[in-house]
Amino acid sequence: xxxxxxxxxxxxxxxxxxxxxxxxxxxxxxxxxxxxxxxxxxxxxxxxxxxxxxxxxxxxxxxxxxxxxxxxxxxxxxxxxxxxxxxxxxxxxxxxxxxxxxxxxxxxxxxxxxxxxxxxxxxxxx
Amino acid sequence: xxxxxxxxxxxxxxxxxxxxxxxxxxxxxxxxxxxxxxxxxxxxxxxxxxxxxxxxxxxxxxxxxxxxxxxxxxxxxxxxxxxxxxxxxxxxxxxxxxxxxxxxxxxxxxxxxxxxxxxxxxxxxxxxxxxxxxxxxxx
Numbered sequence: 001x002x003x004x005x006x007x008x009x010x011x012x013x014x015x016x017x018x019x020x021x022x023x024x025x026x027x028x029x030x031x032x033x034x035x036x037x038x039x040x041x042x043x044x045x046x047x048x049x050x051x052x053x054x055x056x057x058x059x060x061x062x063x064x065x066x067x068x069x070x071x072x073x074x075x076x077x078x079x080x081x082x083x084x085x086x087x088x089x090x091x092x093x094x095x096x097x098x099x100x101x102x103x104x105x106x107x108x109x110x111x112x113x114x115x116x117x118x119x120x121x122x123x124x125x126x
Numbered sequence: 127x128x129x130x131x132x133x134x135x136x137x138x139x140x141x142x143x144x145x146x147x148x149x150x151x152x153x154x155x156x157x158x159x160x161x162x163x164x165x166x167x168x169x170x171x172x173x174x175x176x177x178x179x180x181x182x183x184x185x186x187x188x189x190x191x192x193x194x195x196x197x198x199x200x201x202x203x204x205x206x207x208x209x210x211x212x213x214x215x216x217x218x219x220x221x222x223x224x225x226x227x228x229x230x231x232x233x234x235x236x237x238x239x240x241x242x243x244x245x246x247x248x249x250x251x252x253x254x255x256x257x258x259x260x261x262x263x264x265x
Contacts (some may be wrong), residue, residue: 006193008168008230010255014193023221037227037262040218042194082196095221099263120194124228124255126264 001016001029001106002069011036011125018118021051021111028107033100035126042082042120045074051108051115053077059121060105067098099126133160139192142240143160144170148249160237164190169253171198171216171227178245186239188247190229198229208239226257 005015013036019027038059045051057072064070071085087098099124111117134150146169152160176188188203197203199216206212217224229251239245 004194006230010168012168012228012230012255014230016193037258037264039258044195080194080196082194082198082200084200084218084225086220086223088221095223097264120196122194122228124258124262126259 001027002055003031004027010061012126013123015121015123016118017106017121019108019116021108021113021115023113025055025108025113025115026107027111028105030103030105032103035099035101035107035121036099037122037126038067038100039084039122040082040084041122042075042080043072044080044118044120045075045077046116046118049114050077051075051114051117052110052112055111055115056109057119058105058107058109060107062103064105067100067104093121129159129161131161132157133162133226135162135235137161137165139165144251144252145250148251149196150235150249152245152247153193154239154241154243155235156241158186158239158241158243160235160239162235164231164233164235164249165255166229166231166233166251168230168255169224169251170229170250170255170257171229173213173215174250175201175248176206176212176245178208178239178243180240180243182209184240186237186243186245189236192229193232193233198227198233199212200227208243225261228258229253
């Protein structure tokens, strides 16, 4: 995985992570984020070496919990997809923001051996 | 996915309080395409209005791409009437809630319409992220 940080100014940062799956169809990389809101994710499959259909993206915290709450699951192998992400309070179902801060594991799975793509994380600093 | 520049466009920007109105007078090429870079460094998209000189019923599509290669309008600019004035308040649906659309440059405008069509698109935006931060409760 190769991360690129695009600083748009005023606290808006777009992380681009280009990835290639290993023989198990997986790719992962730790990234450190400043305190920020994760606004949306975009997944772009590679046209020449696309991942398997319904591959999964997770953003795992130190407790190996997916902060996306499953919203990165089942990505398209052919289309660019944008997802406005949000957190759900499991006690009352209330919806809120996904707050990042510290290190997270960006994880791709079920992508097929050698599958490629890019992930974008759009973050707004607090 | 965005192709090379196409069509012609004249851009005029006005400041209206906290909001900037970007007026784009556009002419599609013979393939019905208009593609150009938008002079927006960053901000929060609020609304747009669209108009064309068509007299026969048809529709056209407006998309805006950012560095993520995704349409930041999230399909809210699709299937616009060429014969009626169009207006849309822009929002990003997340779960059951709407929230502001935040963008960072560079941004590209992509219009697909009838061949040679002329029109005006006005994009209203705030050049900051105050609305998004307020929506997140962290302003």
